[in-house]
Amino acid sequence: MHKPIWQPGRERIANARISHFRAHVNTAHALQLRDYAALHAWSVQSPEQFWADVWDFCGVIATTRGDVVLERADRMPGASWFPSARLNFAENLLRRRDHGTAILFRGEDRVRRRLSFHELYDQVSRVAQELRASGVCAGDRVAGFLPNLPEAVIAMLAAASIGAIWSSCSPDFGVQGVVDRFGQIEPKILFAADGYFYNGKRYDSLASLAQVSARVPSIERIVVAPYVGAEPDLATIPRAQTFAGFMAPHTAADIEFTPLPFQHPLYILYSSGTTGAPKCIVHGAGGTLLQHLKEHQLHTDIQPGDTVFYFTTCGWMMWNWMVSALASEATLALYDGCAFYPNADALFDYIDEEQINLFGTSAKFIDTIRKHDLAPAHSHRLDSLKTILSTGSPLVAESFDYVYERINADLLLASISGGTDIISCFALGNPTLPVWRGELQCCGLGMDVQVFDDNGNSIRGAKGELVCTRPFPSMPLEFWNDDNGKRYQSAYFARFPGVWCHGDYVALTEHGGMVVYGRSDAILNPGGVRIGSAEIYRQVEQIPEVLESVVIGQTWQDDVRVVLFVHLREGVELDHALIKRIRDQVRLNTSPRHVPARIVQVSDIPRTRNGKLVELAVRAIVHGQTIKNLDALANPEALDYFRDRPELQH
Secondary structure, three states: OOOOOEOOOHHHHHHOHHHHHHHHHHHHHOOOOOOHHHHHHHHHHOHHHHHHHHHHHHOOOEEEOOOOOEEOOOOOOOOEEOOOOEEOHHHHHOOOOOOOEEEEEEEOOOEEEEEEHHHHHHHHHHHHHHHHHOOOOOOOEEEEEOOOOHHHHHHHHHHHHHOOEEEEEOOOOOHHHHHHHHHHHOOOEEEEEOEEEEOOEEEEOHHHHHHHHHHOOOOOEEEEEOOOOOOOOOOOOOOEEEHHHHHOOOOOOOOOOOOEEOOOEEEEEEOOOOOOOOOEEEEEHHHHHHHHHHHHHHHOOOOOOOEEEEOOOOOOHHHHHHHHHHHHOOEEEEEEOOOOOOOOOHHHHHHHHOOOOEEEEEHHHHHHHHHOOOOHHHHOOOOOOOEEEEEOOOOOHHHHHHHHHHHOOOOEEEEOEEEOOOOEEEEEOOOOOOEOOOOEOEEOOOOOEEEEOOOOOEEOOOOEEEEEOOOOOOOOOEEOOOOOOHHHHHHHOOOOOOOEEEEEEEEEOOOOOEEEEEEHHHOEOHHHOOEOHHHHHHHHOOOOOEEEEEEEEEEEOOEEEEEEEEEEOOOOOOOHHHHHHHHHHHHHHOOHHHOOOEEEEEOOOOEEOOOOEOHHHHHHHHOOOOOOOHHHEOOHHHHHHHOOOHHHOO
């Protein structure tokens, strides 16, 4: 395609926060940075100036910033950001105390709630007071086993105001999955709900909560928010009380925000854990705040008064990312439940009814509504919508076409990529740049993103490993219980010493953007040729009969052969004609090496609870290996469709 699929108008470019930021930088440093490429180059070459400018421009609230921005800049890991700074993460998110709307909430079609900034502040104040009365101190862990409720935001902010470390799982996790996570970090207080709704059904969480309480002995108190019932019966759960009861001893007052070092721990997030115990990734308060302010205001153009909606659970890092929008004085629109209940238009109804400006979702959601030929542009106004974000997996070019043709022709569609490891993005959007179908628009400011070949040479226009060659503030502080840093070092720096290797197989484009071809550990290697799984998915899922697919490399006769599993529309059988059409589609649009040696029909495709394909788990099952952590999967029963398949024995 020789033309972009969308270009911003002059007014949008002029009013964008990133345009004002570039003008600020030019004035402050007597520069003439004329475009994004020049701004990005300066941001990675002058990190001290850049991150100090982000701090000032985005209005970070701190007791002190200090004169030093970066120490040990040549060490990765080991660099230290703003070593003299003292700030509090929660104070930055609670900067508004007026009666404007801070949080909107929808629990499918059952529950609607609305909190003002004043009400949010007061509830955080009361919860924080009781946390202190319970002996919670800076560095203690406070956990959430919660739906995407306002109480999750309140509890997190209350914990952060003290300097406690917040960690959360969604209630659809199995008990073992929760214990695998919280058992490692030993929380003192656990916030939970009595249950949740999904696809019109009510699910009880109290039985699971009782088991988690019994198996994580560090938990001293359990706080239960009523959601599916008015008065939860907590008799079977020792040390439990309601959310209202927890706050009851206190009246709202000015919050005592504890000033903390920039690198004080804020969050513990988890790797997916599909092939072993999940890694506990510790993120710092200052780095998370500064990176999110940069991504929200500069890359996503979130402005005061905007309403931000990311369809996520509390078990995905996009929840943490979304909540930080409070620091940009935006309203959070929370949604809990099934995206397609009570009908396929549920999320678009929400967008129209609440005049949402930013909608974030997964590539899987967009692909699903495309497969079902939904046309929100014809059924909804969507006139408030300025930006759609997509992540979780690569957004194929055809989904770009679909968004602009069937959802809204004039908005920023930004495919973004980063992850739990950095609680942010390496590549993402820009409201002042054109959108090219199939591409992430740009690399993030301050992120020295490059692509390395197998020998560690920086390349452009060819596929290789996504790396970052200089430190950035949102690098993890550590892994929990990794005293010598060995697991941390092995996870990111073993491949190229001193260089962050992210584990994505990508290419940088002529437009300054990026194409993601899949996870490096899921790369196919037939005959020694490296193939990204996304290259095959893009072709296969253009076949109307295919709802979704997963591809792996099967070890076969001293080589690797490509095996494709397809989940087909109801009533469709995989016959010779359909197999030929799939193979022809792949061969004509990629190469003969991409063509699957075997195509096998399955009744479901296993995914993590965040909706990501688990290619490694499927590969392990095909090779007769054991999956150690089924609780990390949303539908572990789907793995049975891949076990001992006769089609793969010859």
